[in-house]
Amino acid sequence: MFQQVRTDTPGRLERRPEATAYQLDDLVAMVANGQLRLPHFQRRLKWRDSDRVALFDSLYRGFPIGTLLLWKHEAPDDTQTFGDAIIEARRRGDGLFIVDGQQRIATLASALLVQPEPGARAVVFDLEAEEFKYARLPAQSAALPLSDDRGARSEAALVPAYTLFDASRLIEWIVAARSRNRPEHQQRALECGKRLREYRAPAYVVEVDDEDVLRLIFDRINRTGRRLDETDVFTALFAAKATDGGDAYDLSRVVRRVAQRGFGDVQESTVLNALRAVMDLPMDRDFTQALKREAIPEAIERTEAALERTVTFLREVAHMPHQALCPYQLPLVVLARLFDAFPEPSLRNRILLRRWIWRASLAQKLGGASVSLRQHVDAVRSASEDASVQRLLQLDAADAGVGRLGDERFNTGAARTRLAMCALAALEPMDLETGAAVDVPRLFASKASPELPVIVGGARDGLARTIANRLMHPHLPPKRLLEAMQRADGAALASHGILDVDVRLLADGDDGAFLSARHRRLTRIIDDSFEREAEFGGRTTARPWTRSSWRTTSEAPGHDPWSDMRVPRARPWQPDDVPLLAALPRNGRPPGARSCLRGAPDFRVHRQERAEHAPPLLSKLAPRRE
Numbered sequence: 001m002f003q004q005v006r007t008d009t010p011g012r013l014e015r016r017p018e019a020t021a022y023q024l025d026d027l028v029a030m031v032a033n034g035q036l037r038l039p040h041f042q043r044r045l046k047w048r049d050s051d052r053v054a055l056f057d058s059l060y061r062g063f064p065i066g067t068l069l070l071w072k073h074e075a076p077d078d079t080q081t082f083g084d085a086i087i088e089a090r091r092r093g094d095g096l097f098i099v100d101g102q103q104r105i106a107t108l109a110s111a112l113l114v115q116p117e118p119g120a121r122a123v124v125f126d127l128e129a130e131e132f133k134y135a136r137l138p139a140q141s142a143a144l145p146l147s148d149d150r151g152a153r154s155e156a157a158l159v160p161a162y163t164l165f166d167a168s169r170l171i172e173w174i175v176a177a178r179s180r181n182r183p184e185h186q187q188r189a190l191e192c193g194k195r196l197r198e199y200r201a202p203a204y205v206v207e208v209d210d211e212d213v214l215r216l217i218f219d220r221i222n223r224t225g226r227r228l229d230e231t232d233v234f235t236a237l238f239a240a241k242a243t244d245g246g247d248a249y250d251l252s253r254v255v256r257r258v259a260q261r262g263f264g265d266v267q268e269s270t271v272l273n274a275l276r277a278v279m280d281l282p283m284d285r286d287f288t289q290a291l292k293r294e295a296i297p298e299a300i301e302r303t304e305a306a307l308e309r310t311v312t313f314l315r316e317v318a319h320m321p322h323q324a325l326c327p328y329q330l331p332l333v334v335l336a337r338l339f340d341a342f343p344e345p346s347l348r349n350r351i352l353l354r355r356w357i358w359r360a361s362l363a364q365k366l367g368g369a370s371v372s373l374r375q376h377v378d379a380v381r382s383a384s385e386d387a388s389v390q391r392l393l394q395l396d397a398a399d400a401g402v403g404r405l406g407d408e409r410f411n412t413g414a415a416r417t418r419l420a421m422c423a424l425a426a427l428e429p430m431d432l433e434t435g436a437a438v439d440v441p442r443l444f445a446s447k448a449s450p451e452l453p454v455i456v457g458g459a460r461d462g463l464a465r466t467i468a469n470r471l472m473h474p475h476l477p478p479k480r481l482l483e484a485m486q487r488a489d490g491a492a493l494a495s496h497g498i499l500d501v502d503v504r505l506l507a508d509g510d511d512g513a514f515l516s517a518r519h520r521r522l523t524r525i526i527d528d529s530f531e532r533e534a535e536f537g538g539r540t541t542a543r544p545w546t547r548s549s550w551r552t553t554s555e556a557p558g559h560d561p562w563s564d565m566r567v568p569r570a571r572p573w574q575p576d577d578v579p580l581l582a583a584l585p586r587n588g589r590p591p592g593a594r595s596c597l598r599g600a601p602d603f604r605v606h607r608q609e610r611a612e613h614a615p616p617l618l619s620k621l622a623p624r625r626e
Contacts, residue, residue, distance in 0.1 A: 013206065013208055013213065015207055017069075017204040017205060017206045018204065018205040018207075019202070019203075019204055020202075020203055020204075020205060021200040021201060021202050021203065022068075022200065022201050022203055023197070023198060023199070023200050024059065024108070024196060024197055024198070024199040024200070024201060025165070025197040025198075027105070027108070027201060028108055028109065028112050028113060028165070030096065031080075031082055031085065031087060031105065031108075031109045031113065032087065032113055034075070034080065034087055034088075034089025034090055034092065034095075035075075035092060035094060035095060035096055036070075036096050036098065036105065037075050037078070037080055037089065037095050037096065037097045037098070038080055038081075038082070038097065038098055038102060039071065039097045039098070039099070039211075039214070040239060040248060045083060045102070045103060045106055046103065046229075046232075047103045047106075047107060049134050051103070051107075052107045052111070052123060053123065053132050053133055053134065055104060055107050055108075056111070056123055056125075056132040056161060056196075057131065057132050059195065059196055059199045060125075060132065060192055060195055060196065062195070062199070065104060065201060066100075066101070066104070067100075067101075067202045067203060067204060068098065068100065068101035068104070068105075068201060068202070068203035068204070069098075069099040069100035069101065069203070069204050069206065069217070070096040070097065070098060070099065070101075070203055070204070070205045070206070071096070071097040071098075071099050071205075071206050071207075071208070071214055072094070072095070072096055072097075072205050072206065072207045073095055073097055073207075073209075074091075074092075074093050074095060075089065075091065075092050075093075075094075075095025075097070076091050077089065077090055077091045082105060082106040082109035082110065082113075083106040083107065083109060083110030084109075084110040084114045085106075085109035085110050085113045085114050096205065097214075099206070099214055099217060099218050100218065101203075111123045111161045111162060112161060112162060112165045114162070115162055116137055116160060116162060117137075118137055118138065119136065119137060119138070120136070120137055121134050121135065121136050121137075122134070122135065122136075122137055122160050122161070122162065123160070123161040124158040124159060124160050124161065125158070125159050125160075125161065125164055125189070125192050126157075126158055127157040127158070127159065127181070127185040127188050127189055128157060128185070130188065132161070135158050137160065157177070157180065157181045157185045157189075159173060159189050161196075164189065164192055164193040164196060165193060165196050165197060166193075167193060167197070170189060170190065170193050173189075174186050174189060174190075215236060215237060218236050229269070230269065230272055231251055231268040231269055231271075231272050233288070234250075234251060234272055235250050235251065237288055237293075238250075238288075238291065238293055238296050239296075240293065240296050240297065249296050249297050249300040250300070251268045251271045251272055251275075252268065253300060253304070254266075254271045254275075254300060254303055254304045254307060255268060255271060257304050257308070258271075258304070258307050258308060258311055261308060261311045261312065261315075262315075262322075262441045263311040263314070263315060263321075263322060263323050263441065264322050264323040264324055264441065264444060264445060265323070266307065266311075266323055266332065267329060269329075270329045270332050270333060271303065271307070273329075273333045273373065274303050274306065274307055274310075274332060274333045274336035274337070275299055275300070275303040277333050277334070277336055277337035277377045277380075278299070278302050278303050278306050278336055278337055278340045279291065279295075279299050279302070279303075283373055283374040283377055284373075284374050302340055303336065303340075305340070305343075306335075306336040306337070306339045306340040307332065307336050309335075309336075309339035309343060310332055310335040310336050310339055313335060313339070313350065313353070314326065314331075314332075314335075314357075317350050317351075317353070317354050318353075318354045318357055318358070318533070319354075319422055319425075319426055319533065320422050321422070321425050321440045321441060322440060322441045322443075322444045324418075324444035325418045325419075325421050325422050325425065325444070326418065327361040327366070327415030327416075327418045327419055328361060328366040328367065328415060330366045330367070330372065330373055330376060331357050331360075331361075331366060333373065333376075333377065334376045334377060334379075334380060334392070335353070337377055337380045338353075338380045338385075338388060338389075341380065341381075341382040341385075341388075342385040342388075345385055345389075346385070349385060349386065349389045351535075352389050352390075352393060353389060353392070354533060355393070355533075355534060355535045356389070356392045356393050356396060358419070358530070358533040358534040358535075359393075359396060359397075359398040359534045359535075359536070360396035360398060361415050361416075361419055362398065362415075362416065362419060362530060362534055363396065363398035364415055364416070365396045365398065366396070366415075375395065376392065376395065379391035379392050379395055380392070398534075398536075404527055404530070405420060405467075405522075405523050405526045405527055405530070406523075407463070407466055407519075408420075408466065408467075409465045409466065410452075410465060410466055410467050410469070410470055412451060412452075417467065419530065420467050420526050421452070421467075421472065422529070423525060423526040423529035423530070424467070424472040424496075424497075424522075424526075425440045425472055426529060427472075427495050427496070427497065427525070428495055429471075429472040429473060429495045429496050430488075430491065430492040430495045430496075431473065431474065431492070432473060432476075432481070432484035432485055432487075432488040432492050432493075432496075433476075433484045433487075433488075435488070435489070435492055438472060438473060438474070440472065443472070443473075443474065452470040452471060452472060452473070453470070453471050453473055453474075453475045453476055453481065454469055454470065454478065455469050455470070455471055455478065455481060455506070455514075456469050456478065456506075456511045456514070456515065457477075457478035462512075462515070463512075463515040463516060463519050464511075464515060466515075466519060467522060467526075468515050468518045468519035468522055469515060471496055472496065473496070482503075482506055482507065485498065485503045485506070486503055486507060497518060497521050497522050497525055498518060499517075501517075502514050502517055502518055505517070
């Protein structure tokens with residue numbers, strides 16, 4: 001039996017769907033003139049390049065591509081987006097909304113209606129191999145020759161699908177490229193274009209006034225056979241337009257709003273889990289029966305506010321500056337539930353939550369299995385803030401043995417590597433070419449995974465595979481990176497845990513000595529960071545050192561209570577820190593640096609640093625700026 005998406009009895013079709021077929025050139029023209037539309041409950045595009053290439057290959061070979069399901073209904077003025085194709089559609093009474101077939105139509109519109117830019121990747125037809133694929137267009141024009149994705153010059157004739165589909169463009173292309181194409185290639189191009197234009201796609205056209213019937217049809221089509229992602233199901237069943245004409249109430253709205261905090265794009269699946277946690281919906285089974293459409297605006301707004309507080313906490317308190325450096329997704333869900341129930345937790349509990357996320361992440365206990373997620377969400381209860389935090393700490397108890405880096409391989413998919421990268425970000429790295437501060441969130445803004453540039457290229461063994469061979473810096477080729485390091489001043493190098501003597505080793509070709517020296521130094525820095533954040537000894541310690549972290553903020557106008565966590569480093573500087581401290585300019589040295597450089601730690605200043613957030617009797621001992 002099919003699962004119903006509503007508790008009330010759905011309507012029915014008074015007229016059977018009309019079976020028809022559309023020639024492909026007519027179908028594309030219907031997109032261009034605004035007749036073919038996307039309903040607001042459609043899911044987002046999920047196809048990969050291989051799926052798009054397979055569609056064009058099926059069209060060329062005459063294979064079935066499935067039946068389209070269209071809803072005939074009046075269509076208002078609207079901007080329609082089909083992949084890369086943006087259509088300003090005018091109001092019309094014969095609109096056809098795509099209930100099933102969005103991925104196929106969007107692929108066709110992107111490739112056949114939008115002229116690819118010079119140098120861009122595009123769907124092309126290989127006239128020699130007689131197959132479609134992706135290739136990069138030349139920078140000068142759309143004429144041959146092209147290059148494939150590996151950057152090598154292609155011997156075969158490649159013609160863009162955009163050119164193939166239009167007969168006049170195809171003739172112009174053949175004339176321009178006739179000296180490089182054999183006659184059989186020209187004939188094959190003409191035949192392929194004709195096959196594309198004349199392909200007939202079957203479709204059903206449904207006429208019904210009740211949109212809920214359409215949602216039910218969409219749900220049954222997509223839940224039978226290949227199962228949709230839960231985010232797709234949520235969007236299809238519950239997405240609602242805003243009454244004020246603003247962003248629709250859906251998961252992508254939350255992603256966009258949270259991204260404005262500079263934390264990057266949180267995954268939609270994480271946003272959905274956060275919504276379920278905030279609204280107290282089931283975490284490990286179907287939730288659609290428990291959620292009503294009229295509650296969606298409230299659910300989206302509460303989830304958005306809770307995730308914004310979560311992101312602020314992760315950046316300012318847990319010192320995880322970007323979602324790409326967040327070791328797990330589970331804490332975002334759990335913290336969203338906690339910050340929804342307790343929007344302004346106490347300073348003590350914020351410290352304990354930082355301790356929880358670092359300890360559990362170092363021990364690799366926050367994997368997103370559904371059972372683990374449900375246990376963590378259930379630990380947060382609205383009856384008591386303190387008890388909720390304590391339950392989380394007890395659930396993921398870890399010992400100090402996990403707080404050591406060692407010679408671990410650099411793997412951006414591993415939680416411990418991401419935590420080590422957070423430690424590097426806390427050093428406030430500087431651009432080695434310009435001297436400006438590296439914008440860490442922007443560094444990862446356009447990347448699916450947090451890759452860092454390699455210092456010693458070509459090496460694959462030993463320390464070359466560790467974080468000692470990576471730099472928290474915009475990408476530069478190894479040769480240019482070395483030149484930048486040779487020109488950089490001591491402060492810029494120190495912000496990456498590098499000394500002048502290290503650069504000389506690298507310039508002399510002694511890569512092994514460079515990696516060994518930097519690995520020892522980074523191990524101390526990262527292990528110290530792990531200890532401060534996880535607080536395995538149970539201490540209430542302070543934020544990792546940054547050039548601005550010792551500045552007093554508690555009396556500043558418009559003081560942000562989150563800034564109470566921006567306090568100085570918690571241990572005296574050690575003698576082996578002297579080279580790094582000496583490389584910093586005088587006005588850029590942290591408290592205690594001067595004493596360390598004289599050879600003896602100044603414990604009085606250290607006590608003052610620790611007293612910044614101590615009881616009122618010690619509040620007069622303000623940190624002294626060196």
